[in-house]
Structures are given as C-alpha cells and as structure tokens.
Amino acid sequence: MADLISIIDADPDLGELLSASELERARREAVTRERRLPVGEWQALEAIEPNVHHRGFLVIDGLIAREVEVLGRRAVELIGAGDVLRPWGWDPSGSHVQAEVGWKVLEPTRLAVLDAGLVARMSPFPGLGLELFARGTRRAHFLAVVLAIAHHQRVDDRLILTLWHLADRWGKVSAQGVIVPMPLPHQRLADIVGAHRPSVTTAMGELVRSGRIRRREDGTWLLLGPPPEGLGDARLIAAMS
DSSP, X not given: OEEEEEHHHHOHHXXXXXXXXXXXXXXXXXXXXXXXXXXXXXXXXXXXXXXXXEEEEEEEEEEEEEEXXXXXXXXXXEEETTOEEOTTOOOGGGOSSOOEEEEEEEEEEEEEEEXXXXXXXXXTXXXXXXXXXXXXXXXXXXXXXXXXXXXXXXXHHHHHHHHHHHHHHHOEEOSSSEEEOSOOOXXXXXXXXXXXXXXXXXXXXXXXXXXXXXXXXXXXXXXXXXXXXXXXXXXXXXXXX
C-alpha cells in the first residue's frame, strides 16, 4: 500500500527545526510516499526503487529487527520511529566475514520513502537534511552502546543495562515503573546481549526475583526502581521523581 504523507506530519520533531514562516511551506513541499509493512519477514532487497533514485526510509512508527548472522551466531538491532535506514545497503564485498542479513517486522510499521524527489523538495530547508543525516549517526551511537554492554561478563548485568538502554529510547513512565513497550522474548534478548537463551532465561528469573524487573501481561517488561548507577536518561529519571 502506498499513500502520500508529509515528513513534517510523520515526524513532528522535524517541524521543530523550522521557523513559523517555514513550517507550513515545508509541510506542503516535503511530501513523499508512505509504505506499510505487516508483521513478519521483510524481503528488504525487494523494496528498492531504482527508477526514483531511492535513498532509503524514515520510520514513521512501528518496530523492525535487523538480524545479522555470522557462523551460527546472531546479533539483532532494533529500529523504530525516527530512525533512517537503507536496508539494501549491506556490502558483502566489504569484509572477508560472510554474514547473512535478514529483516523482521515486529510491529506493524509505516515508512516514509526518501527518494531524490523528496531531497530536491527539501533543499530550501537544509536543516531537515542535516537532521536525517544525524539520525544515521544516532543509530551508530546506539549500536556502539549495545556493543559495549555486550562486553560485560555477567548476563544479568547485560540484560538490565540493555533494558534500561532501550528504555532511554522507547521507555514510557508509569506509576509502577518504566515500561519497555516492545516484544522482547528471551531469544530476542539473547541475540541482543550476545548470550545463549537458557542463560538469559536464568538471568531474567533472577532479575524478577530480585524485584528489578517484571513481565507484564502483554509480554512487555516493566523496570522497577532507579536505573543502575551512572546510567539513565534524565527524561526518565525526572518523570519518575
């Protein structure tokens, strides 16, 4: 399915970069096509549109997992609202390590198409292009933190740090604690933190018994109490206090 949408309406944070006089004009000009992805496997290579000089996508809402497998071990990157991606950008000739890359839509997802026409229409508003470029840098930073967390020796440390790291990006504060509102079964957590699923199941049980996390009825996780010392988004901490 394809509909037209203004990226200003799709991502209100982009509108905050513009002056009041620019905002309405940008809303009219920065229009592109919207793609909708159902839950399940996504054949991302089929999404490229060479005739329109396709640059990639801006995620409007939803959740996608990029799965990279090397010699039977898998790493998972979670991609959500506000992220920019080029899912066909993997270069198999860039490394001697053979990797298999797959994409899975975890929640119904909407994407805004970033093509040459949109880039041209955004040219009077250079701040928009700079912000979209910065979104790629943010993804790289987010992945670097995930990599650093994976170097912690204890699996329970990796898990609690990962959950708080995800909460910094997607967490919602409730009266009981901070909700990490995404489907994270034990196997997916194992792929994220670089551990085997049985070890993750054991460690998650210990975290539940210690009162640091709780599984909600919808399968999402609730973080209880303050984040680990030296960690935590000021936004979440302020909302909890």
